[in-house]
Each structure stands twice: as C-alpha cells, then as structure tokens.
Amino acid sequence: MRRSSHVVLALLAVALPTATSTAAPQSFKGEYTVSFLGLSVAKATFSSSYEGDTYSIDGSVSSAGLATLFDDTRGTISSKGKISGKQLQPQAFRADYKSGKKASMIEIQFANGAVTSTKVVPEPKKRNPKNWIALAASDLSSVLDPMAATVIHADSLDKVCGRTVKLYDGEMRANLVLTYDSKGSTSVRGYKGDTVTCRMGFEPVAGYRKNRKALNYLKNRSVIMVTFAPLGQTGVYAPIHAMVTTQIGTLTVSAGRFEATE
Template identity: 75%
Template sequence: MLRPSHAFTTLLALAVPATSFAASSPQSFKGEYTVSFLGLSIAKSTFSSRYENGVYSIDGSVSAAGLAKLFDDTRGTISSRGTISGQKMVPQAFRADYTSGKKASLVDIRFGNGDVTSTKVVPAPEKRDPKSWVPLGAGDLKSVLDPMAATVIYADSLDKVCGRTVKFYDGEMRANLALTYASKGSISVPGYKGDTVTCRMNFEPVAGYRKGRKALEFLKNRSRMMVTFARLGKSSVYAPIHATVGTQIGPLTISARRFEAVD
C-alpha cells in the first residue's frame, strides 16, 4: 500500500484540478468530481479556484462516498497558492488536511522561487531503513510542483498538451509524470462542452520512497493511466476533466460532474 499521504494527495490532485486562467481580469472556476472503483462511487470532491493579477489560489475538498464510507471514512481539504510566470506555475504553498476515522493528518509544503523550502508531515514518517530507502538528493526539490499545480498544463493548442514531463513532490516522494499523446475527442458535462485531448501518463518515482514497494512498482511498470484534458474557456490553460488509473485490484476512474467558469 502507498503511504496515506501519497494516496490522498495524489488522488486529490487528480480529482480536484487546479484551474487558473491566464487573463488580465479576475477569473474563477468551480467543479464537482466523482471517484469510482469498478463502477461504484467511492469518493466525491469539489473545488473552487481563482486567478487574479498573476496570482492563483485553489481550494478543494474530498470525502469518501458510497460503500467506501463503511470501511474508511476519509475526508479532507486541500489548498494551493502561487503565481504564474509566463506559461509556468510557480507554487508558494500547498497544504492538505485530512482525517481517516479518528486519525488526523496533514501535509504542508512551502516553496521559494519554485524550490521546496520546508515540508511538514503529520504524523511524522517512520524511521527509514537506509538499505531500502531512496533518499531525496540535493537537486530533487528544485523547480518542482505540488500535487495540485502539477495538474495544470499551459499549451498553445490541444496538439501540444501531451509530450512533456511534469515534476512533482507530495511532501515525501518526488516523482515524474510523463505525458504522451493518445487521442483526441470531445466531452459534454454540465458547465462545459468541447474538444479534449487524452494523454497516456507514465509514473516514475525519483526519490523519497522505499525500493521494492509493490504499489509503486505496479504504477511504474504495469499501470495504465490515461488523463483527458479540456481547455478552460479561450485561455491556454488545460485541466483534467476525466482520468483512469489502473491499480493492483482494478481501475480507478475520476469524472467531472460539473466543470464551469463562474462570475
């Protein structure tokens, strides 16, 4: 199994995409997502985001739903703050607070010029075995994105959304997400109707993880991960509107129930 902070922040990053608009006037967005496993709803999420004067802010929430509530009543909130420089997200702060039953946890990451300056994880990680642990190197936390900012793609067109590698850090693990083109299509959900592009996503752990962990090995070598991006209005910003992630016990699907701009 993945450490809870890994699973929660990664799931929330996909289920609550950061949606910021590169425009001179303030722009806001809101969305609702459903996370399902083998066709059964297991989580729901909402988000709101705002872009103004080169600064972005995103706030989201997620909670267990359906049968999942009987086994693991997890719920939490997430926030990401930062600036946009050219076509690049530059995070300043990321925080995820969540509870599973009566156990409370948090991940708090601070940045300076896009580099990680501090990390706080509660409960603190257990002592690592140096023989099996891949430690973070001096350069691993430079020019990285938090799990939320990592979901945003700036591109001139649908054709240029894929074909890139995203570097992200979740508070413990540094990993790369390589996006390669898969297909084009269209989608219609409340608040949005238009063209989409689907990228295949390959996961590569870089540091901050235990060697031989079965869940990570599966994600790296066997999982089929597909992410569909939609354009936000007339901007050059693309955000996930649908995603599927293969796991050891079956596919996980994240679908937008609402995806819209608000005044």
C-alpha cells in the same frame, strides 16, 4: 486518502482549473466523483480564483458510497502561488484530512520554484537506509505540488501531451510523463467540446522504499490515462477524466462539473 496513496492523491488533484495571468479576476469550479471498480468511493470539489499573476485553489475531498463503511475520510486541500509566463510557481500547499479518528496534515512551502520546507503530521516513521531512496536537494527544485502538477499550459490541444511534470507530494518525488493517445469530445455541466487524452507514465524518483510492489506495478504495468479539456479561453487545459489500473482494480475520476463561475 492515506499518504501512501500517491497516485490517488495526484488523481484527486486533477480537478484543478487554473489560468494564465489576467487583469480581471476569474473563478472556476470543478466537481468530481472518484470510482473504484465502478462504485463511487469519494467526492471532490475544487474552487479556484485568479487575479493578476497570482492564483489560489481550495478543495474538499470526502469518502462516498460503500467506502464510508470501511474508511470514512474527509479533508481539505489548498494551494497558492504565482504564474510566471506559462509556468505555475507554487508558494504554499496544505492538505488536512482525517480517516476515522486519525488526523493527518501535509504542509509544503516553496520559493522560486523550489521546496523550502515540508511538515508532515504525524511524522513519518524512521526509514531503513538500506531500502529507502532518500530525497536530495536537487530533487526539490522546479517541482509542483499535487494540485498544480496535472494542470497544463499549452497553445492548443495538440500540444498538451508530450511533456514531463515534476510532482512532489510531501514525501515522494515522481515524474509524470505525458504522451499523446487520442482526441475526442465530451459534455458535462459547464463544458461541451473537444478533449485530448494523454497516457501518463509514473516514475518514482526519490522519497520511497525500493522494491515496493505497488509502486513497481504503477511504474511498469499500470495504465494511466488522463483526458484534458480547455478552461475557457485561458490557454490552460485541466483534466476532465482520469483512469488508473492498480493491482486490485481500476480507479477513475470523472468531472460532473467543469466551468467558469465568473
């Protein structure tokens, strides 16, 4: 899970069930498999808890299958914040991961929906201003971290799509544009019922190198589909399946478990 794999990080974060404000504490768990060209390459597990108007989410991600022969990556992810109306307001996000012997960390602090600080270890290399789209202060307001960016508050399945989500992953600011594709149904451990699938457009805004082929492909040619399911009666919809086409093949994230634990 390298920092350059922005969409992979976002897709790994789709396992993030959340909830609207509630007096009684609630807990949820999601277990996901990440596959590339039909082969399992990673596992992800996320546990979340909600009490009043606060939320906290903890997750772990690790390489699986043949991927461990080439890039043995393991990491933990955490996010916490408040719920204001139907909007999440992150307060802190942290990702610690290790690929082989190389350890990396991303830490983001928020206040009132805006980024106040970002720490990345190891520090990014010096950027060439001629081909680098730098972040502006305005790019870092009303944004969500990768764990919260793909969770949707809506009144019904019909209203999940048709929105733009502002994502910040510690380096790049991107817009995730959701448009309606279809309805369906699914059955996994903890959930059996209706789903809605949105097509997701990926639009880099700042914090990236111009004319980068991989990003141009994701923006102009990639097909990204995300299927959402309701999380109990909370009014929240979390991804239960996601797929993205890349220059070298198709990546999918599929839930094997999607349920309330309390």
